[in-house]
Amino acid sequence: MDTQHYGADIVKPDMSQFQPIADCRNPRQYERKRSKPMFGSDVTYESNDWYNQRSILGAYCGVIDTAIPGKLQHGWQWGTGVDDEGRERIRHTSIKTWVWNGRNKEKAQSVGLDVEAIGAAVLYLEDEKDFVPGLGVLAVPYHSQPPYQIHKWDDWSREAYFLAGDFKRKTVLLYYRDYQEAKPHFENYGFTVCCLGGPYAEDFLPRLRRLIRAHELVIGDRISTTAFYANVWGRPFMLHGEPLVTELTDPFEGPGADREFAKREFPHFVSGKVDSARADYELGRENMRKPGELRNMFGWRS
Numbered sequence: 264m265d266t267q268h269y270g271a272d273i274v275k276p277d278m279s280q281f282q283p284i285a286d287c288r289n290p291r292q293y294e295r296k297r298s299k300p301m302f303g304s305d306v307t308y309e310s311n312d313w314y315n316q317r318s319i320l321g322a323y324c325g326v327i328d329t330a331i332p333g334k335l336q337h338g339w340q341w342g343t344g345v346d347d348e349g350r351e352r353i354r355h356t357s358i359k360t361w362v363w364n365g366r367n368k369e370k371a372q373s374v375g376l377d378v379e380a381i382g383a384a385v386l387y388l389e390d391e392k393d394f395v396p397g398l399g400v401l402a403v404p405y406h407s408q409p410p411y412q413i414h415k416w417d418d419w420s421r422e423a424y425f426l427a428g429d430f431k432r433k434t435v436l437l438y439y440r441d442y443q444e445a446k447p448h449f450e451n452y453g454f455t456v457c458c459l460g461g462p463y464a465e466d467f468l469p470r471l472r473r474l475i476r477a478h479e480l481v482i483g484d485r486i487s488t489t490a491f492y493a494n495v496w497g498r499p500f501m502l503h504g505e506p507l508v509t510e511l512t513d514p515f516e517g518p519g520a521d522r523e524f525a526k527r528e529f530p531h532f533v534s535g536k537v538d539s540a541r542a543d544y545e546l547g548r549e550n551m552r553k554p555g556e557l558r559n560m561f562g563w564r565s
Contacts, residue, residue, distance in 0.1 A: 311335040313462035315469075316384035323387040324554045326563045333359030335384070336367065339488040339545060341517050343371040343378075363547035379560065382547035385468050385492060397498060399432025401478035402454065403489045404445075404507055405520075406438030411509035413441060416448040419484055422504035424452035426482060436474065439464075472496055480535065486519040490532055494542035501535035 311317045311331045321329055336344035344362035360378040362368055371378040402423045407413045420435075427433040435454045437445050439461045446456045457474070459467050471492065475481060481493040482503045490500040506520035518524040522533075531538040543549070558565055 308334045310337050310462075313337045314384075314467045314471075315465075319384045319388050319468065320557060320561075321563075322389070324558045324561075324563055325565050326558065329561075329563050331361070331561055333361060336360075336362045339363075339486075339491055340367065341519075343367060343374060343376065345371070345376070346517065364544055364550065365547075367547075380547055380550040381557065381560070382549075382551040385472075386495075386546055386548055386551055388468060388472070391469075391472070397476055397479040399434065399478050400427040400430040400480045400482060401475060402427070402433075402435040402449075403481055403483045403487070404435070404437070404441075405484050405487065407440045407509065409440075413507050413509055414444065415508070416441075416445045419504050419507055420445070420448040420452055420454070423449075423482060424454070426503050427454075430480075432478065434474075434478065436471075484520070486525055486529060486532060490529075491542045491545045494531075494537050494539055495546055497537065497539075499535045499537050500532055502532050 311334070314337060316335060316337060317331055318328075320331070321327060334345055340346055343360075344367035345360055358377070360371055360376045361381050362371055362378055363380060363383045365380060368378050368380040404416075404419055404423075405413065423435070424433070433452075433454045435445075435449045435456055437449075437456060437458050439458055442456075442458045449456050459470050459474070471489075475489075475493050475496055475498055478498065481489065481498055481500045483489060483500065484504050484506045485502070493500040502522070502525055525532055529538075529541070531541070552560065557563070
């Protein structure tokens, strides 16, 4: 991808809104209570609260602090949408599963899940009319998740630096579990390091949207949820460098780190172009529901 035209002189942005809202040295601060059960039911998942997804859907439907019955897909997957989150428990307890797109729905049905496609919660987020025009590059590397820990950050931070060499603004977004360990590696290469906090952090997705839109290009070491968010918000995402490797192999990782898969299925992530139509499909825009429909599906009272 030609990055020569990204080299305009700019004023360094105020990144304070993107810093962690608490001290990232203690990841347990983000491990909080289960979701509140719905009308006495215990069939709900705490991950439904991750990244403000439940509150976004609630605001769209005009309800406040009401749990979602069943399991909500919280990130992009090539498979069922819930491959890494107790699929066996979901199937054996007949818990309703809410996924993003038609492929997720078909694959979930093929393994016996009770499933409906409703699109990603981020699509229901109220749009911002005013936002800072994009300038510079935002690096979003893969993140650790116990017991799958990343420790070797120097190689990828150096590779990101060489790609970002023509950009006046260089920013990296780190996951809260990796913030303390990875931060020095990127600072050594002149990156502004930021973190949105843990999955329960306030306004996680609105702040992520502002951060992505504040840059011209998003880069990462594998296909991830952020790649599709970037495209749907009008920013190119480009794969760069060797995929970061965890100490243990995650059996549910999926094909996101496979470059041949990327070339075949998502060539625009290799070339650094925007494919809004494909992002809309992966996020499930065609499956979005009107507020009344979602309230009825979730059993919510307005």
